[in-house]
Amino acid sequence: MGDIEMKKKLIFGHGFVLTLFIAVCTSFMDLKEINGCGLSDKKSNDESLPLDSIQPDGRDKFNSNTAKGIGRQGRWFTYDGQPTYLVGFDSQELACDPTIDYVAALDQFVKYRINKVRIWTYCWFGTTSFKALTPWVREQTGLFNLDQWNPEFWERTKDFLISARDRKITVEITVFAPYPGWAAWWRDDGVPDTDLFKIAWNKKNNVNGVFSSNARGLFQSEFFNLNHPEVSHSGRRLRDYQQDLVDKVISEFGAFENVYIEVCNEFGTYDLDVDTWHPWQLEWARRINETASNMVAVHAGWDKEGPFRPKHYWDSKFVDIMNFRLRGSPQEVSDALHYSQLKGKILSVNETPGFPENKEDFHNDLDRHTRFAWAIFMAGGHVGFYEDNSSRIGSQGWVNGAQRLKALREIAEKVSFWKLSPVNKKGVEYDRLIKKGPTGAGHQLLANPGSEYVAYFWGSQSANAVRIRLPAGAYSYKWYDVRDASLIKDGKVVRSTPGVVKIASPAITAWNPDSGLALIVKASKGKETAIWKQSHAQIASQ
Template sequence: MNRAYYLNIPIILILCLLYGAKVTQGGYTDEIQPYKENSRYWQYQGEPVLLVGGTKDDNLFQIPDLEEHLNLLTRVGGNYIRNTMSARDKGNVHPFEREGNLYNLDRWNEEYWNRFERMLKLTQAREIIVQIELWAQWDFSQKSYPYSAWNPKNNVTFTRSNTRLKEHYGKIFRTKKKHDFFTSVPRLSNDTLLLEYQKNFVEKILSYSLRYGHVLYCVTNEIFEQYSPEWGWYWARYVKDMAQTLGKTAYVTEMFQSHNIRGKHHKASLDHPEIYDYVELSQNSTYSNSTRGDYHWDNLVYVHDYISAHPRPINHTKTYGDDPRAVKSFWRSIIGGAASMRFHRPNIGLGLNEKVQASLKAVRKLESLAKMWEVNPFMDLLQNRTRDEAYVAAEIGKKYVLYFPDGGSVKLNLRDEQGTFLLRWINIHTGNWGDEMIIRGGSTVSLAAPSRGGWIAVLLN
C-alpha cells in the first residue's frame, strides 16, 4: 500500500479548509492561544477565557452519548474537555482496519476517524476547548497491550525482525523497564519502521484537528520517569512544525507521571518554553499532593514563580479524587492562577456528577463578579489563618476573591483601602448565591464563611 496516498489527501484537505481563521482587531486570530494581556491564561475568539470542565471519560470521542454529555457540560458552565486518542475500553474502535483477526496499519478504520471528527464538530459548535493527548500510554500497559493494534502479534505490518517492538513487556508502571514504543524517535532507538507508522497516525490526527481553532495538544498521557524527554520533545516539534508549514500555530505540552512537581522529570517541560507552550500539571492533584492543602497550593505557586521569565498557561486536564478532595484541589487551583481545571473521570475522579456541576456553576457566578486573569494570589493579605483554611487572590484596592475549603474565618488586610466593598458569597456545593453585605475598608476586617463546606467570597470596591 502506498503510504503517500494516506498523507497527501488529508494535507490537501487541510489546505482547502485551513485558512478560514478570523483575525481579531488586535491582530490575533480567533483560535485558542495564550491571552495577549496575561499569558498565564488562554484566549479564544479574541477574548480571555477560563477553561473548566468535568467528563465521564477520557477518550470522549468514543462514547455513544457524546452529544448529550456535551450539552450537559455546557448547561452547567463547562467549556473544556480532555480527549485521549485511546482505544482500550469496551466498545471502543481502533484506528486501523482488520484483515481477518489482524490489523493492517496501512488501512484506516473510518469509524474511528468519523467519531473523532464528530467530536471536533460538536465541541466547536459549543465553544468547548479540546485538549488532545496523542499517545495514550495506558493503552500499552500490561493489561491493555496484548489487545493493541500496535502489538506485532495483532497486526500484519510488524514482525520480530522489522521493528524493536515485542509482543510482551510485562509490568512497566513503577518499574525501570521501558516499552519500545516510547523510544522510537531518532535520538533514542530510531526504530524507523515504527516511527514511520507513528508519524502516519499523528499526521492523520492533525489532518482533522488543524482544521479547527479550539484544539490544544499534549504528547502523552503520563509519560513515566524512565523515559527520555527526547520522546516528548520530538513529537512536540513535529506537531508544531506541521502546523507552521500550513500557516497554523499548534500549542503543545507534555504530561509527566511523576507526582514530584518540583523534581527533574517536570523540568523537561518547565525549562523548555521553546518546545512546550503551556504546562500540564494534573499530577499536582494526586493524593500525595492534594491531601496536604497548603503544599498543593505551594506547588502551583512554585511553578508560576519558576516559569515567570516565560509565563505560560498552567493546565490541569485531570483533577483526581473524590469529594471533597477533588473539589478542594479544583478551587485551590482556580484561585492560584490555573488556566484550566477539569475533573477526572470516575472512578478516579468525580466526572460530571452533581458536585462537579455545582462547582462549574459557581465558577461562572464568580466570573460575573471578578475575572481570574485580573487578580493574583496575595496570601500575605490574610491574618489569623490556619493551614488550608483560606486562600486569596486580588487586584489590590478593586477586587478580592477568597476561597474557604471548609468554612472557617480569617482577617483580610484592607487598611490601605478606603471606602466600602460589596461582599458576595457563593456556595460551592450548591452553585448558588449566598448572602451579600457591605464591608468598610480602612482596617483589617474579619470574614467568616456562612457555614461548613466550601465557600467563595468576592469583595468589590
C-alpha cells in the same frame, strides 16, 4: 546634668530613633514586598503589575481581539480573543465510543456551562470492552494494521469536533496514552486473550510485525526511544508510526479553532526516567508547534516528583500548556505548582485523581473534588473532572459534579481573573496578605493588588473575621458558597492608610467546610471612591 549622663541620654535617644526608623522601614518594605503596592493606593511599576501578560515564549498570536477559538494570554485561556475560564471533564472515549450520543452529551455540557472536554485519539481500554473505534484499521482477524487508517474513527471524531465547536466547547485531544511499563497494558505475559487490551503497538496484536517486548516482558522505555531500531514488514520504524499519528491528528483536526493538542497522557508513569526521556515529548511538541496553529500541551509532572520536574518544559517555545497529576490539599497543590507559576504557561489538571489512591471519583466524594478544583484555580490553573464512563453524562451524579464546576466558573468570572496571580513577580505568595480567617490556616489568595482579590477558605469552621492587608481605599466584599455560587454575605470596608482590614465572616451554618468558601474583595470605583477621597482629605486637613 553631667557630661556622662548627657551622653547616655543622647545615645539612648539616638538608639530609640534609629530602632524606630529601622522598624518602620522594615514594615514598609515588607508591605511593599507582599502586597506590591507600597504605602499608597498608587500602583508601583513593579510588584503591583499582574502576571497575566508574562509570555516569554512569544506565542502571542492567540491574544488578538480578532482571534477565533481557543487561545491564551499568559497563564489563562482565551476564546474568540476574550479571557475565558475553562472548566471541563476528561471524557476520553466520548468520541470513539459508537454507542454514545455525543450530541446529547455536549448539550448537557452547555446546560451547565461546561466549556471544555478532553478526548483520546486511541482509547485502548475500550478495544475489547465496548468496541472502541481506533485510528487504525482492525482486520477480521482482530489484528491492527498500523499502515492503514480507520476512516470511521476519523470521520466520527471530526463530526464530534464540529458539534463541540458549534457550542463553543474547547476540545483537548490527547495523541498518545501509552503505559509501556505496566504489564497489564502491554500484556505479553501469557494471560488469556479475553483479558488483553490488545495494544496495537504490540506485534502480537498487529499485522506489521512490530514491536517486541524487552527482557522484562514490557516496552518501557523503548516506546520513548526516537531511535528504536525495530523495523516493520513495510520498512518502517517506531518513530515513523508515531509521527504518522501526530501528523494525521494535525491534518484531520488541526483546522478546528476549538482544539488544542496534548502530546501524551501521564508521561513518566511506571518509573520512567523523565530526565532521560523527556526529549521524546518535546520532539512531538516541536512538530505540532511547527506544523499546526493549535496550542500544544505536555504532561509536565506529578506531585510525587516534586516541583522542579516540570523544568524541562518551563522555557520551551513549543509548549503552551503544562498538565499535571496532583493530589492533596490546596496548599500541597500550590507547593507543587509554585515554581511553574512564573513561567507564563497555562497550568492545568485535565484529569482529577481519585481520593485516596484513585479509589473515589467525584461521583463518590464531591466535596473533596470541589476543594481540589478550587485548589487548582487558586494556584492559577484550570481543571477537569475525570469521568471514566461517558455514558454517565447527564446522570444525577454527573450533574452534581457539573454544578460544582459551573459554580467555580461563575465565581471566577465575577472578577478579572486573567489579571490575578497567586504570586508576585518575586514568587512571594499573596496568601501572606491574609492573617486570619474563618478556617484558621486553610486559605489561598489570588490577587491583583489594590484592585481585586479572590480568597478561598477550607477546613475547620469558626466565626473569625478575615484579617487581610490592603492598600488605602474603599472596598466591597462578597462571600460565596462554592457549591452553587450563591451569595451568602456582602458588605463594605474602608482603610484610610495601608494596613489590615477586618471583614466579617458569614455564619458557619451557611457553608460547608469540606467544599469551602470563597471571598471576593474589590476596590470601589466611581462615586464611592470619590466620597472616600473627600472624607479622607477632610480628615487629613484637621
